[in-house]
Each structure stands twice: as C-alpha cells, then as structure tokens.
Amino acid sequence: MSVGSVVLPTDPGVAMLHVEGVSKRFGGVQALSEVGLSIAPGSVHGLIGPNGAGKTTFFNVITGLVLADKGRFELSGLRYKPSAVHKVAQAGIARTFQNIRLFADMSVLDNVRVGRHVRTRVGWWQALLRTRAFKREESAIAGDAMALLDFVGLADQAHRTARTLSYGDQRRLEIARALATEPRLLALDEPAAGMNATEKVALRELIERIRAQGRTILLIEHDVKLVMGLCDRVTVLDQGRLIAEGTPAEVQCNQAVIEAYLGSAAQATHAP
Numbered sequence: 001m002s003v004g005s006v007v008l009p010t011d012p013g014v015a016m017l018h019v020e021g022v023s024k025r026f027g028g029v030q031a032l033s034e035v036g037l038s039i040a041p042g043s044v045h046g047l048i049g050p051n052g053a054g055k056t057t058f059f060n061v062i063t064g065l066v067l068a069d070k071g072r073f074e075l076s077g078l079r080y081k082p083s084a085v086h087k088v089a090q091a092g093i094a095r096t097f098q099n100i101r102l103f104a105d106m107s108v109l110d111n112v113r114v115g116r117h118v119r120t121r122v123g124w125w126q127a128l129l130r131t132r133a134f135k136r137e138e139s140a141i142a143g144d145a146m147a148l149l150d151f152v153g154l155a156d157q158a159h160r161t162a163r164t165l166s167y168g169d170q171r172r173l174e175i176a177r178a179l180a181t182e183p184r185l186l187a188l189d190e191p192a193a194g195m196n197a198t199e200k201v202a203l204r205e206l207i208e209r210i211r212a213q214g215r216t217i218l219l220i221e222h223d224v225k226l227v228m229g230l231c232d233r234v235t236v237l238d239q240g241r242l243i244a245e246g247t248p249a250e251v252q253c254n255q256a257v258i259e260a261y262l263g264s265a266a267q268a269t270h271a272p
Ligand SMILES: Nc1ncnc2c1ncn2[C@@H]1O[C@H](COP(=O)(O)OP(=O)(O)OP(=O)(O)O)[C@@H](O)[C@H]1O
Pocket: 026, 027, 029, 030, 031, 049, 050, 051, 052, 053, 054, 055, 056, 057, 058
C-alpha cells in the first residue's frame, strides 16, 4: 500500500497526463473545443476559468464519466481510452467531485475500503467461499484504509457515518477514498469549496503531502490564493477553449485571462 510509501518515479521527460484535441458538445453548447494540456509528473497543475468554462467537463472526460467527441489521451506516455470510470481508475487516475459523492450511510472507514477494492486481487469466488486469501486481503484492506484515514487526519472518525462529518471532513474523506485506488494522477474538483479558512490551510498542507509522495495532482479551484500558492503550472479555459497556460505568475497577468474573468464578472453584474 502506498499510504506511507512513495509512488515509483516516472521519467520526468514524459508527461503524467498528456491530452490533445479534446472536444465535447452538449446539444448546442460546445463545452470543450480542441483542448490540450500536459502535466509534468509530480507537479500540481491548476485548471481554472470562469463559470461554464468547461473545467468539470474536462475532468469528466479524462476520468471516463463523459465520453469525448474526439481527443487523444496518454497517461505516462501510454495511450488510454477514457471510456469507463473503473478502467480509468485501474489505469491510475482518481478524482473527487465538486458535489461530494460519498456513500453517506456507510461508515467513514467503509467509504475508503470501497475505494481500495479497485486494487484487490482475489476473485469473486474466493469472496464467496471466504477463502484464507480473501480474509487476508480483507484484513489488509482494513489496515490500509485506516492508515489512509490517519494520513488525511480522520482516523478518530473512522466509525462514524459519513453523512455526520463536517463538510470539510467529507471533502477529506473523498480524497482518502480517491487515494485508496493508488492513483498516479489525483484530480480534485474544487476541494476547498465550502471550507473555512482553517480547513483550507489544512487542505493545502494535505495536498502538499500528497505531492511529496510523488503523485501528480490536477486541481480545479476557484480560490485564487490556493491555486497560486499550490500550483506549479495553470491552464485557463474560457467558453470551452484553452486561453492560457503557464506559471501562476504568468497567467495572473495574461491579458486574455484578465478579460475572461472581467467579462464573466460584468455578465454577473448585468444578470437580471
Ligand atoms: N450534461 C450536460 N448537458 C448539457 N450541457 C452541459 C452538461 N454539462 C455541462 N454542460 C454545459 O457545458 C458548459 C461547460 O460546463 P462545465 O460544468 O464543464 O463548466 P465549469 O467550468 O466546470 O463551470 P463551473 O465553474 O460553474 O463549475 C456549460 O455551458 C454547461 O452548461
């Protein structure tokens, strides 16, 4: 298990995620138009843009939740087809959701155990017969899940029902569940949404510890301070198109980015 261990280093010259020409249309809306990006292994890459820019659609496409109309996808230099969520998870990408998606009536520990099952080896027949191999694996899964809860700071909440956790803790639990699949790329969709200032500091520290394990992180986040403080590089989308890519300092003073954000602010001001 990789809770305390480190993800094997990959060739720093090969992008962890490389996508090209990703397009997706929903009826009359071109949600993504020829979007491409490369994420360096071990980096934190931000994906930002005004409301409706296409950020969540991009996450949904790379994680197999929504099928792209076109696009080329590579993980660590190997082509993958994001056609189904479980296949993408097995390939090494895990994600969290903007609207938290936990098994609300299950315990905190069981939520993480479910994530861990992506990496289990014993077959269904061994589970049915409750073989020794099955029992050994179940016990290892419980131990790993507990270690992950400890890693995200939720070990003392392990036996509570997920729905009774605070909002911030539910977000941390989602991260623990995603980590349980041992992802090489962790995609976080607005992890700081609804968090107070103290929770955000803890979140930032947690993301830095995940990065220190050698994992690569793709982050959608509206909290500019968090994005600018955490990310090595940032990609900016607007109306489904990539309008800028660079270091946080570069994108912050990019004219197209400033106009996109000012434009959306003006629209919000004039909205009925
Ligand atoms: N399932 C869908 N059916 C129809 N239109 C959709 C669907 N999903 C997204 N869209 C549209 O695609 C566009 C991009 O939406 P998306 O949610 O990806 O943007 P976003 O950048 O994540 O926005 P936000 O910051 O508000 O979450 C929007 O115009 C949205 O209304």
